[in-house]
Amino acid sequence: MRKVTVVLLALCLLGASAVSAAAQQKSLYDRLGGLDAIKAVIDDFAGRVLADDRINKKFAKTDATRLKFFLVQQVCAVTGGPCKYTGNSMPKAHKKMKVTAGEFDALVGDLVASLDHFNVPAAEKTDLLNILGPLKSQIVEDNSTNTGTALPPSFKPAKPLPKKTLDAGPANKTAKPAKSSNSNSHM
Numbered sequence: 045m046r047k048v049t050v051v052l053l054a055l056c057l058l059g060a061s062a063v064s065a066a067a068q069q070k071s072l073y074d075r076l077g078g079l080d081a082i083k084a085v086i087d088d089f090a091g092r093v094l095a096d097d098r099i100n101k102k103f104a105k106t107d108a109t110r111l112k113f114f115l116v117q118q119v120c121a122v123t124g125g126p127c128k129y130t131g132n133s134m135p136k137a138h139k140k141m142k143v144t145a146g147e148f149d150a151l152v153g154d155l156v157a158s159l160d161h162f163n164v165p166a167a168e169k170t171d172l173l174n175i176l177g178p179l180k181s182q183i184v185e186d187n188s189t190n191t192g193t194a195l196p197p198s199f200k201p202a203k204p205l206p207k208k209t210l211d212a213g214p215a216n217k218t219a220k221p222a223k224s225s226n227s228n229s230h231m
């Protein structure tokens with residue numbers, strides 16, 4: 045009887061470790077809930093950003109549909125989903141925008157608020173922020189903690205995407221983005 049109990053216990057432990065190994069093997073993309081979940085978070089996030097006076101001046105000339113498309117595609121790609129990022133590189137997209145360190149932190153705060161809004165668990169939140177956080181040095185051009193700073197008049201926004209690209213969706217690896225004044229390099 046004792047032997048049977050020991051064998052059963054060993055089997056249970058094996059099963060439990062197999063389950064946790066499977067959970068660890070799941071991509072962050074899958075743990076976040078896939079493309080629809082990412083789209084929902086980005087939609088909510090974009091709404092917060094555009095309503096946030098600490099950063100919204102920077103978006104005055106931007107095509108919001110393009111921005112959301114590439115944010116979804118970027119998050120899908122960097123979390124191991126079935127996407128390839130085809131937008132502008134981070135330095136190129138934010139060049140001459142004069143984003144401050146304070147504004148970067150404000151934007152990350154808005155992202156955290158969106159992730160919390162959708163009850164994204166702490167582990168997935170941390171994993172995503174650990175991927176996006178290091179992009180700070182590619183985006184920030186002014187290391188001050190100031191927020192609400194103006195978009196320099198010389199900033200030229202990227203062009204809206206063609207309907208074909210939008211219809212194909214961010215996971216379509218063959219769709220090409222529109223040629224724009226500054227779209228010749230990728231992240």
Ligand code: HEM
Binds near residue numbers: 107118131148151183
């Ligand atoms: C981790 C932080 C950030 C990520 C991952 C990120 C990502 C992106 C992506 C993927 C694009 C689209 C590029 C394209 O259109 O080809 C973009 C554009 C843009 N980002 Fe960011 N961004 C970040 C931080 C910021 C911050 C802090 C600001 C300003 C406060 C900002 C302002 C903008 C604006 C205004 C555009 C549109 C540029 C245009 O119209 O051409 N971003 N960003």
